[in-house]
Amino acid sequence: MISSHDPVLENALVKVRGLTFRRGERAIFDDVSLEIPRGKITAVMGPSGCGKTTLLRLIGGQLRPASGYLVVDGAEITAMSRAELMQLRKRMGMLFQSGALLTDLNVFENVAFPLREHTTLPESMIRDLVLMKLEAVGLRGARNLLPSELSGGMARRVALARAIALDPMMIMYDEPFTGQDPISMGVLVRLIKLMNDTLGLTSIVVSHDIHEALAIADYVYILSAGKVVGRGSPADLSQTDNPWVRQFVQALPDGPVHFHYPGAAFAEDLRL
Amino acid sequence: MLDLLQELGRWSLKGLQRLGRSNVFMLYVLGGIPMCVRRPRLVITQMFAVGVLSILIIFVSGLFVGMVLGLQGYNTLVDFGAEESLGVLVALSLVRELGPVVSALLFAGRAGSALTAEIGLMKATEQLSAMEMMAVDPLHRVIAPRLLAGIIAMPLLAAIFSAVGVFGGYLVGVGMLGVDDGAFWAQMQASVEIREDILNGVIKSLVFGVAVTWIAVFEGYDTLPTSEGIGRATTRTVVNSSLAVLAFDFILTALMFNK
Ligand SMILES: Nc1ncnc2c1ncn2[C@@H]1O[C@H](COP(=O)(O)OP(=O)(O)OP(=O)(O)O)[C@@H](O)[C@H]1O
Ligand SMILES: [Mg+2]
Numbered sequence: 001m002i003s004s005h006d007p008v009l010e011n012a013l014v015k016v017r018g019l020t021f022r023r024g025e026r027a028i029f030d031d032v033s034l035e036i037p038r039g040k041i042t043a044v045m046g047p048s049g050c051g052k053t054t055l056l057r058l059i060g061g062q063l064r065p066a067s068g069y070l071v072v073d074g075a076e077i078t079a080m081s082r083a084e085l086m087q088l089r090k091r092m093g094m095l096f097q098s099g100a101l102l103t104d105l106n107v108f109e110n111v112a113f114p115l116r117e118h119t120t121l122p123e124s125m126i127r128d129l130v131l132m133k134l135e136a137v138g139l140r141g142a143r144n145l146l147p148s149e150l151s152g153g154m155a156r157r158v159a160l161a162r163a164i165a166l167d168p169m170m171i172m173y174d175e176p177f178t179g180q181d182p183i184s185m186g187v188l189v190r191l192i193k194l195m196n197d198t199l200g201l202t203s204i205v206v207s208h209d210i211h212e213a214l215a216i217a218d219y220v221y222i223l224s225a226g227k228v229v230g231r232g233s234p235a236d237l238s239q240t241d242n243p244w245v246r247q248f249v250q251a252l253p254d255g256p257v258h259f260h261y262p263g264a265a266f267a268e269d270l271r272l
Numbered sequence: 273m274l275d276l277l278q279e280l281g282r283w284s285l286k287g288l289q290r291l292g293r294s295n296v297f298m299l300y301v302l303g304g305i306p307m308c309v310r311r312p313r314l315v316i317t318q319m320f321a322v323g324v325l326s327i328l329i330i331f332v333s334g335l336f337v338g339m340v341l342g343l344q345g346y347n348t349l350v351d352f353g354a355e356e357s358l359g360v361l362v363a364l365s366l367v368r369e370l371g372p373v374v375s376a377l378l379f380a381g382r383a384g385s386a387l388t389a390e391i392g393l394m395k396a397t398e399q400l401s402a403m404e405m406m407a408v409d410p411l412h413r414v415i416a417p418r419l420l421a422g423i424i425a426m427p428l429l430a431a432i433f434s435a436v437g438v439f440g441g442y443l444v445g446v447g448m449l450g451v452d453d454g455a456f457w458a459q460m461q462a463s464v465e466i467r468e469d470i471l472n473g474v475i476k477s478l479v480f481g482v483a484v485t486w487i488a489v490f491e492g493y494d495t496l497p498t499s500e501g502i503g504r505a506t507t508r509t510v511v512n513s514s515l516a517v518l519a520f521d522f523i524l525t526a527l528m529f530n531k
Contacts, residue, residue: 060405086407089405089407096401098397100397100399100401102402102403103393114407117406117408117413159402
């Protein structure tokens with residue numbers, strides 16, 4: 001296992017220290033510390049419901065932690081005013097798990113939305129930029145469709161085009177590969193990698209697709225039950241003897257990670 | 273007994289909390305007015321949506337209400353030989369009372385419920401959340417233009433309602449029952465005051481517009497993001513804003529028309 005004195009992590013874009021976050025009684029995160037290296041692709045994996053989406057929302061400042069520090073590009077998120085937070089968010093892109101396209105706008109207008117809101121570019125420039133982003137996700141031809149006319153996988157790719165519209169410094173992808181056929185999956189994997197390498201972006205990829213995630217990630221975190229249970233480069237992780245990591249990477253049903261949401265024993269629930 | 277008191281206490285506490293939340297919400301939304309001024313298209317698009325949604329129902333209801341007023345008014349006035357004043361009766365009832373109130377009730381049922389459902393659905397499908405992450409404040413970008421559009425549309429709809437209603441009264445009174453054409457219009461013109469009647473009617477419908485739209489957008493924004501939550505919020509919009517319209521109508525009438 002790699003300590004946080006790793007040179008890759010020295011110059012981290014996001015630093016999380018002692019993060020605790022609760023939903024009601026349940027602690028989703030309990031004293032979690034991690035860092036997202038600048039200019040790299042970091043994969044965040046973990047069982048469903050362990051708080052991956054919650055982590056992205058915390059980094060984006062949409063949720064406030066109960067305690068702990070969240071520093072993004074040198075600035076402390078929890079201490080920011082609303083205006084400062086808005087400025088920071090202009091430099092972050094987020095791909096929502098559900099896509100979250102604006103249903104009253106067509107595909108073109110959805111991708112143009114951040115450009116229209118935050119820039120005063122002339123219409124011809126907006127058109128070129130939007131078509132470029134749509135071309136990158138292979139949906140230039142679908143620009144006049146409404147979100148209700150898209151498949152789930154297509155909607156996610158439009159959302160991806162929208163997330164990169166403002167050329168952010170960091171993109172958070174929440175399950176970008178779900179619902180993609182092998183071809184568009186391959187294209188997306190290469191696109192994420194390409195953008196990261198050519199534009200110097202920092203990427204956080206939340207994914208269940210272990211092979212894809214390990215293939216593109218420079219660094220991997222595995223979360224479970226409110227803790228970071230594994231971290232390291234993909235090569236480290238595939239060799240580790242850490243039982244949490246092995247269970248996850250090898251997709252074993254039994255091990256320290258429980259498939260079931262915490263609750264009473266099954267027999268008890270059935271009143272046996 | 274104690275349970276009942278406890279329940280009552282919890283209930284009123286919840287109500288007060290909602291009231292507080294809706295006020296804070298309104299404050300934030302008002303911060304979006306400058307954006308609406310800079311980008312009037314946002315408001316115009318919404319005015320088109322709430323206006324077109326409501327115009328047909330306003331038109332038809334106005335016509336029928338005016339026709340009923342013509343019939344009822346004639347039957348009463350003819351006993352006193354005063355059927356020439358039918359125009360005054362129809363116009364005053366509409367401009368002072370029925371125009372603002374009935375059109376606000378219809379507006380609540382048609383446009384208010386649609387606003388709540390639309391905003392609630394945007395919340396449930398994470399569209400508002402996504403806007404926030406794109407550094408766009410949904411209170412400014414989504415809510416403020418809708419609120420403004422509702423407030424502007426309401427007096428216009430009330431005016432259409434009253435105008436169509438007067439025409440309905442004319443159709444019945446002059447067309448069917450044989451009231452003198454010239455007397456109908458002349459008496460109306462002589463008795464309806466711009467300030468006293470029309471302005472007060474417009475003020476009423478402005479107040480109703482604020483109340484109905486505020487309730488509608490707040491309920492949408494405050495909804496539980498589930499289909500059941502949206503259904504309940506929509507019902508609450510119609511019930512609460514109808515009650516608010518009737519209550520405000522009493523207060524405003526007492527203030528405006530006490531001689
Ligand atoms: N609005 C909410 N209110 C209460 N609890 C919530 C809410 N949203 C999420 N949770 C809880 O927080 C936990 C973490 O949710 P989160 O969406 O972050 O999971 P996730 O790791 O992204 O899961 P998945 O892989 O299925 O998307 C879940 O167990 C869920 O029960
Ligand atoms: Mg998730």
